[in-house]
Amino acid sequence: MRELFTRLFLFQKRLFKSYGFIALFLCVVAITVGFKGLSSAEHGALKISVYIDDRADKLALGIKDRMARGKSLLRYSFADSADAAEGAVESGKADAAWIFPRNLAQILDDAAAEGFPGEAIRVVQREETVLLSASRNILVSFIYPEYARAVYEAYAHAELGLSDEDFALYDDFEHMNVNENLFEINFSVGGSRERMAEDINYIASPIRGILALWVLLCGFAGAVYIRRDESAGKLALYPLTKIQGIRAEFIGVVVFDATIIMGISLFLSGIPTDPAIDVLSLLLYGICAWLFTVFVSGFFARSESLVVFIPFLMVASMILCPVFIVSPAFLEPLSTLNPAFFYLRCVNNPAFIFNQLVYIPAAMLLIVLWSKIIKGGKI
Amino acid sequence: MNNRSLSYLRLQYKRAKKLLPGILALFLAFFAVITVVAVVLYSKRDEKDSKVRYRIGIMGETDSSFVEFGIKAVENLDDIGTALEFIQFADEKEAARAIDDNEISVYIFIPDGFIDSVECGRNDIKLICVAHERNRDSIQAVVIRELLYSASTFLTASQCSIFSLQEVMEKSGITGSFWEITDDINLRLLLDIVSRSEFLKVKNIGISGAEGIEEYYFCAVIVIMLSLFSLAANTFFVKKGEGLERQLKFGGVGTFGQVLTEYFSYFCVSFLCLLAVWMTALAIVKSGINKPLLGIFPDRLFSADFFWALVGAVMIISAFQFALYEICGAGIGGMMIQFVLAVFTCFISGTFYPISFLPDIFDTLGTFLPAGIGMRFLLYSGTEGPSGLTVAAFFGILLLCFGASLYGRNKHMERA
Numbered sequence: 033m034r035e036l037f038t039r040l041f042l043f044q045k046r047l048f049k050s051y052g053f054i055a056l057f058l059c060v061v062a063i064t065v066g067f068k069g070l071s072s073a074e075h076g077a078l079k080i081s082v083y084i085d086d087r088a089d090k091l092a093l094g095i096k097d098r099m100a101r102g103k104s105l106l107r108y109s110f111a112d113s114a115d116a117a118e119g120a121v122e123s124g125k126a127d128a129a130w131i132f133p134r135n136l137a138q139i140l141d142d143a144a145a146e147g148f149p150g151e152a153i154r155v156v157q158r159e160e161t162v163l164l165s166a167s168r169n170i171l172v173s174f175i176y177p178e179y180a181r182a183v184y185e186a187y188a189h190a191e192l193g194l195s196d197e198d199f200a201l202y203d204d205f206e207h208m209n210v211n212e213n214l215f216e217i218n219f220s221v222g223g224s225r226e227r228m229a230e231d232i233n234y235i236a237s238p239i240r241g242i243l244a245l246w247v248l249l250c251g252f253a254g255a256v257y258i259r260r261d262e263s264a265g266k267l268a269l270y271p272l273t274k275i276q277g278i279r280a281e282f283i284g285v286v287v288f289d290a291t292i293i294m295g296i297s298l299f300l301s302g303i304p305t306d307p308a309i310d311v312l313s314l315l316l317y318g319i320c321a322w323l324f325t326v327f328v329s330g331f332f333a334r335s336e337s338l339v340v341f342i343p344f345l346m347v348a349s350m351i352l353c354p355v356f357i358v359s360p361a362f363l364e365p366l367s368t369l370n371p372a373f374f375y376l377r378c379v380n381n382p383a384f385i386f387n388q389l390v391y392i393p394a395a396m397l398l399i400v401l402w403s404k405i406i407k408g409g410k411i
Numbered sequence: 412m413n414n415r416s417l418s419y420l421r422l423q424y425k426r427a428k429k430l431l432p433g434i435l436a437l438f439l440a441f442f443a444v445i446t447v448v449a450v451v452l453y454s455k456r457d458e459k460d461s462k463v464r465y466r467i468g469i470m471g472e473t474d475s476s477f478v479e480f481g482i483k484a485v486e487n488l489d490d491i492g493t494a495l496e497f498i499q500f501a502d503e504k505e506a507a508r509a510i511d512d513n514e515i516s517v518y519i520f521i522p523d524g525f526i527d528s529v530e531c532g533r534n535d536i537k538l539i540c541v542a543h544e545r546n547r548d549s550i551q552a553v554v555i556r557e558l559l560y561s562a563s564t565f566l567t568a569s570q571c572s573i574f575s576l577q578e579v580m581e582k583s584g585i586t587g588s589f590w591e592i593t594d595d596i597n598l599r600l601l602l603d604i605v606s607r608s609e610f611l612k613v614k615n616i617g618i619s620g621a622e623g624i625e626e627y628y629f630c631a632v633i634v635i636m637l638s639l640f641s642l643a644a645n646t647f648f649v650k651k652g653e654g655l656e657r658q659l660k661f662g663g664v665g666t667f668g669q670v671l672t673e674y675f676s677y678f679c680v681s682f683l684c685l686l687a688v689w690m691t692a693l694a695i696v697k698s699g700i701n702k703p704l705l706g707i708f709p710d711r712l713f714s715a716d717f718f719w720a721l722v723g724a725v726m727i728i729s730a731f732q733f734a735l736y737e738i739c740g741a742g743i744g745g746m747m748i749q750f751v752l753a754v755f756t757c758f759i760s761g762t763f764y765p766i767s768f769l770p771d772i773f774d775t776l777g778t779f780l781p782a783g784i785g786m787r788f789l790l791y792s793g794t795e796g797p798s799g800l801t802v803a804a805f806f807g808i809l810l811l812c813f814g815a816s817l818y819g820r821n822k823h824m825e826r827a
Contacts (some may be wrong), residue, residue: 047743058745060751067755073770077550101785105557122616124795127767155613166554170708172607173561179610180568180600184575187596192585214529214535214566215559219544234550235769242754246747253746286743340434343639344441346750350635351445356763358545361513363448380544405600 036281038120056154057289060246064239068301071235076107078167081126083117091137095174104266118156128157128164130171140175144182145190167260219380240303240379241355242374243294244317245346247287251325252342254286255279259335276403280326287325291318309385313378316388320371323395330402415663416672423676431680434643436682438636439691445632445725446692448623465555468509468518470500475526480601510543517542517555534567550768567605569600626712630789631762633685634782636695637725638753640681641732642746657825666824670816674733682725689713689721711793720792724785727805730812731756731781757782779804781812 047053082099084092099108107125110118117129131154132306133139139152153171157164188194258279261267270278295314328345332338352359354376359367367373369392378384469482482497498515500506506518520539528536540559546552573596580589659669693713713718735752739745757763759773766774771827777783778798784805787797797805 038707045786050744050748053742053744056739059748063751063755067758070759070770070772073772075768077553077768105553127430128418143610150613152610155611157613157615160615163554164477164699166558168608168611169561170557172610173564175610176604176607177568177571178564179603180572181575183574183596183600183603187576188579189593191588191592191595192580192583194579196584214534214538214563215540217540217542217556217559219542219547234553235764238758238763242758245754246750249750250743250747253743255799256741256746290747309790336430340430340437340643342746343636343642344437346639346642347441347632347635348444351448354545358549360451361511377545380547401448 039278039281040285043282044289047285047289054187060243060293061300064243064297065301068236068239068303068377071239074107075235077105077163078127079107079109079125080167081111081117081120081129082108082132083112083114083129084132085114086132086134086136089132089134089136091140091175091178092132095132098174105163106170112155121156121158124158127165128155130155136175137178137377140179141182141185144179144186188251232329236301236303238356239301240298240370241350241353241376243297244321244375245349245353245355247290247294247318247321248325248349248370248372249346251283251287251291251321252338252345254283255325255329256335256339256342257286258282259329259338263335276330279329280399282324283325283329287318287322291315291321306382309378309382313375313382313385313388314383316392317371317375317378320374320391320395323392323399324371327395327399327402330399416665416668419659419664419668420675423672427676427680428676431683434680435684435687438688441636442632442688442691449628466496466515467500468500468506468515469497469521470503470506470518471521472523472525473499473521477526478521478621506541516551529566529570532570534570550764565604569597569604570628572704573597619784627765627790629712630786632725632763633721633789634760634785635757637681637685637728637785638732638757638782639750641729641736641749641753643827649793656820660824666817666820670813670820671739674730674813674816677733678725678729681729682722685721685725689718714793716793716796717789720788723788723805725780727788727809727812728785730809730816734812734815734819737816737823753782756780759783760786762786781808 082096084096086092096110101104111120111129114129114131117126117131119290120126121129122160133153136153155168172200218224257265262275262279267275267278290304295311298310298314307400329338349370349372350356352363353372355372368387371388374384374387374391378388419547447766469478472478498509500509500518503520506515506520510518518541520541522536522539525536525538528534540555542552542555573593576596577589577593580586580592585592651816656666656669660666664672690710696713732749732753736745739748758782760766760777761769761773762782766777766786777786778800784797784801787801788805791797
């Protein structure tokens with residue numbers, strides 16, 4: 033045991049003797065934190081150029097205020113003219129232009145009394161997409177409350193024969209105390225019941241996945257490094273039967289360091305959600321990543337072959353694990369081979385810690401079986 | 412370039428020739444797998460009614476005429492193009508399984524008493540919209556949230572209108588036609604909601620953006636693959652750090668010659684691999700053997716413009732990765748930083764999500780990042796073309812990368 037710890041210490045010493053190595057680790061932390069900072073800038077899936085013709089129109093100005101305040105799927109910019117708004121769409125600076133007519137409130141009143149208006153809000157868009165059709169729902173939802181109020185007033189006039197003075201007495205619309213939110217959203221399928229956070233940051237969310245894959249990469253880089261040492265005869269003093277163990281130890285040291293750096297990066301960038309689950313799942317992930325890299329690198333006889341394989345494995349992992357996209361269900365059996373899959377699912381569903389716990393003995397068993405198959409030989 | 416440099420170039424050529432078959436086989440196998448997955452997904456999408464974008468499960472108190480009418484109205488009368496399809500489920504397990512299998516996007520559970528609560532205006536019982544935890548931070552989650560907020564606004568504003576009118580009627584002492592008028596305004600508002608597109612006059616100007624989603628993904632995979640390929644470039648220069656650079660210099664191959672010949676061989680291997688992928692895709696598409704592939708690889712991707720864009724993209728991304736490799740080396744630290752920078756620069760450049768989904772600062776930064784320049788070259792080839800600023804950035808960054816590579820090589824030689 034003492035021999036093992038001495039070796040691990042020496043491996044660590046070897047890695048950290050170079051200031052460059054420490055600087056590169058710190059670089060990773062800095063890049064992650066910097067990226068998190070950048071991702072908090074205003075963003076949205078669509079850019080909308082808005083033009084409001086009548087700057088004195090209270091309704092239009094109220095809508096403008098709500099647009100400027102709310103965080104949504106859409107990002108608004110306000111144009112100086114209808115042509116400028118349309119030009120923004122033509123030049124690709126905006127996905128759609130919303131051009132509000134003069135006297136919007138009057139138009140809605142007329143629509144409520146006499147049917148839909150001839151002149152309505154003009155929407156100019158590049159090409160119909162699902163997101164643009166969703167954006168039009170949002171646009172209508174801005175004006176609909178005012179329209180509903182106009183319908184009420186029109187009914188009170190036409191059906192009940194009430195005058196404007198009566199409205200002054202009975203204008204209860206403003207005071208109608210209706211709870212505005214009729215929906216509760218939760219992400220309980222495959223996870224614990226939990227309300228949706230108001231502010232979803234789909235830009236910052238892949239950071240955890242990127243770092244998880246980075247830990248895997250570090251494991252592979254460690255495997256390449258120790259094999260080069262082996263080729264250079266630096267491990268010649270060890271008996272051949274111990275070489276596989278030494279490779280695994282070195283990979284373990286690198287993965288351990290990388291996992292610590294990942295934890296620090298996540299902590300500093302403010303990404304963790306539940307500290308206890310985060311620490312536990314990260315710890316288990318470190319072990320799973322270590323076993324995975326030991327197992328996969330064992331298939332390659334030469335460091336050069338392993339190196340060529342790494343980029344492909346990384347891109348495949350990005351597709352299979354929920355880093356940027358959720359992979360199709362039929363790929364899930366393949367995804368479960370990658371430890372990053374369970375770790376990233378853990379974030380929203382702590383039950384996946386159990387899968388990580390199962391992954392560890394399963395991977396160990398495979399490694400032992402594989403080493404029995406190639407017993408004594410150079411992998 | 413002197414004779415020694417040419418000899419070194421020949422040596423690099425031999426090295427590349429030796430490695431090319433293996434790398435090429437991996438490239439082709441990788442793109443084949445991605446294409447198969449894309450074709451499966453594309454075929455599945457094609458099988459379904461193309462107008463349906465979101466399938467929504469519904470369960471709970473669905474036997475009310477209010478709910479039935481609402482579902483029929485949204486499915487058949489909704490004219491804004493949200494294109495929803497509702498599927499009724501008997502129990503929660505069945506609905507959860509359907510979400511798990513991606514058959515539906517979400518399911519809405521209508522709790523007992525919800526209809527009463529809405530009819531009375533209490534709104535104290537909420538509809539529960541259940542989604543999968545894996546979609547928690549996705550764009551789909553944002554879209555669903557926005558659609559539900561909109562639906563909520565339509566319902567509650569209508570409630571305000573109806574209850575205000577009822578209150579006015581009560582205060583005015585109108586009792587005889589109370590429910591008749593209530594039903595009338597109710598129906599009027601419901602019909603106005605389903606035909607809400609009449610508030611808008613929509614004009615499609617027919618500019619389809621630079622790319623379709625399939626083209627976008629094709630270009631994105633190329634850029635990501637190129638950016639990460641540098642991790643494999645170790646195999647080209649594996650002997651580095653053993654004094655080879657210095658020996659070459661004494662042998663008459665200067666720093667510039669070394670960097671240029673090595674970069675050239677790296678560029679050639681990367682380009683040849685992508686060219687093989689491109690030609691294979693072209694051959695399959697032109698043979699017409701697979702219909703879904705025609706959707707994934709439109710004609711623009713096989714134009715001369717795209718070929719030159721590919722050359723440009725490979726040049727700039729390879730130069731950046733080469734410079735990184737020169738500066739950071741082939742060790743663990745070098746690989747780490749190459750990976751992190753490759754992934755984050757790809758992200759900032761709009762490779763993982765379209766650039767329009769990202770903050771404006773990403774767009775600005777992307778113009779000056781190799782992955783961003785490469786992406787813009789590929790996306791805009793054959794249409795509007797990359798902007799003048801992108802082209803200027805291309806040359807600037809290319810020179811900067813060569814400068815950095817020369818600096819890195821000189822430093823190596825000093826240390827050797």
